[in-house]
Amino acid sequence: MARAIVIVLDSLGIGAAPDADKFDDSGADTFGHIAAERNKSGNAINIPNLLKLGLGEAHRGAVGHYADGITECQTDGAYAWAAEVSSGKDTPSGHWELMGVPVHFDWGYFTNKQDSFPQELLEKIQKQAGTPPSLGNCHASGTEIIQRLGQKHIETGAPIFYTSADSVFQIAAHEQHFGLERLYKLCEQVRELLDEYNIGRVIARPFVGETPEDFVRTANRKDYSVLPPKPTVLNKLENAGGQVIGIGKISDIFAHSGISQSFKGKVLAELMDETLKAMNSAADNSLIFTNLVDFDTLYGHRRNAKGYAEELERFDLWLPKVISAMKEDDLLVLTADHGCDPTWPGSDHTREYVPLLLSGNKIEPKNHGERQSFADLGQTLCRWFQLTPMDEGQAIDI
Numbered sequence: 001m002a003r004a005i006v007i008v009l010d011s012l013g014i015g016a017a018p019d020a021d022k023f024d025d026s027g028a029d030t031f032g033h034i035a036a037e038r039n040k041s042g043n044a045i046n047i048p049n050l051l052k053l054g055l056g057e058a059h060r061g062a063v064g065h066y067a068d069g070i071t072e073c074q075t076d077g078a079y080a081w082a083a084e085v086s087s088g089k090d091t092p093s094g095h096w097e098l099m100g101v102p103v104h105f106d107w108g109y110f111t112n113k114q115d116s117f118p119q120e121l122l123e124k125i126q127k128q129a130g131t132p133p134s135l136g137n138c139h140a141s142g143t144e145i146i147q148r149l150g151q152k153h154i155e156t157g158a159p160i161f162y163t164s165a166d167s168v169f170q171i172a173a174h175e176q177h178f179g180l181e182r183l184y185k186l187c188e189q190v191r192e193l194l195d196e197y198n199i200g201r202v203i204a205r206p207f208v209g210e211t212p213e214d215f216v217r218t219a220n221r222k223d224y225s226v227l228p229p230k231p232t233v234l235n236k237l238e239n240a241g242g243q244v245i246g247i248g249k250i251s252d253i254f255a256h257s258g259i260s261q262s263f264k265g266k267v268l269a270e271l272m273d274e275t276l277k278a279m280n281s282a283a284d285n286s287l288i289f290t291n292l293v294d295f296d297t298l299y300g301h302r303r304n305a306k307g308y309a310e311e312l313e314r315f316d317l318w319l320p321k322v323i324s325a326m327k328e329d330d331l332l333v334l335t336a337d338h339g340c341d342p343t344w345p346g347s348d349h350t351r352e353y354v355p356l357l358l359s360g361n362k363i364e365p366k367n368h369g370e371r372q373s374f375a376d377l378g379q380t381l382c383r384w385f386q387l388t389p390m391d392e393g394q395a396i397d398i
């Protein structure tokens, strides 16, 4: 009987998607630009295991050439590159589409760079939560805004509200001065008020430190997502008696729907440890589904190409352990949910192809070419677990 392990390298896009121009992202290429930056320093990016699984080839398929420092290599796995049909380039849309449910409607967005949130909404929040008038109210990078407003937040007790090109409402607050539980409660209140604005996510962004120089965000970030618009592969598998083990922020991204067990883990090492533990204990008919958020949060949004390359190299070192923990009938999938090119202007996600790297004892090495939707993965998983097909997506013929 089958199991599958799906690891999402959050934001590892592999080249501008066919509709990237609509997002001002023509030319974005997260993986290609990271590899190029690394190559400039004199050494090619050192990711032999990812290359063996087809990352270099999938990237070449998507953009038409190898990334700098990468040459043809023997590939053990099946690989493809997939475009996104969902309207947004955000994390929930990407993950839901991977699990067979693209987002066909338009999310609400706070598009104004300054005075981003409606006054009426801010007043309602203030009244319900009993907090002082908020700070921020703009588009911002989360690390920059706490440096700028963290001190004032401590002095006044006012929460910091900000957003981005995504359908998000983010709240930064100090873990001790404001209180972590109080921040979570505030996010829950805001979540309810945002349904009428059609906003995908509220994100709690706690931080610590006493001065702008040492303010730092903690791993106690929490995402409050709406439910996917339809049942996903996760629901289908659970309903058929299977198990879905979410690792990292997977459970939050699916608003806890279709998740049988959830393990948090903070940094890459903890998340991979949890993944290996789950691989050792999960029964047949289990999907182990891991999100590695730091690629996106610590390196993509921070526009740190060198750091991104190093994190990718650290991840690569985990792959031999993952591969040796695989059982005879296991399917391993490495993929991503959107791009976040660290060389691109601004600090937002980028509309890109994502890699679909599939491997296992029973998987023939093969180029499966360009896929029209991330939902092809969901359909492939349905077939793998012998479930009835999803409404969308074409199964990859592995």
Ligand SMILES: O=P(O)(O)O[C@H]1O[C@H](CO)[C@@H](O)[C@H]1O
Pocket (backbone or CB within 6 Å): 091, 140, 141, 142, 143, 163, 164, 165, 166, 168, 170, 205, 296, 297, 301, 347, 348
């Ligand atoms: O700059 P930070 O706070 O990391 O925020 C980023 O993280 C959010 C979720 O990916 C994005 O919408 C972007 O705003």
Ligand SMILES: [Mn+2]
Pocket (backbone or CB within 6 Å): 010, 011, 090, 091, 296, 337, 338
């Ligand atoms: Mn993401």
Ligand SMILES: [Mn+2]
Pocket (backbone or CB within 6 Å): 091, 296, 297, 301, 340, 349
């Ligand atoms: Mn992100």
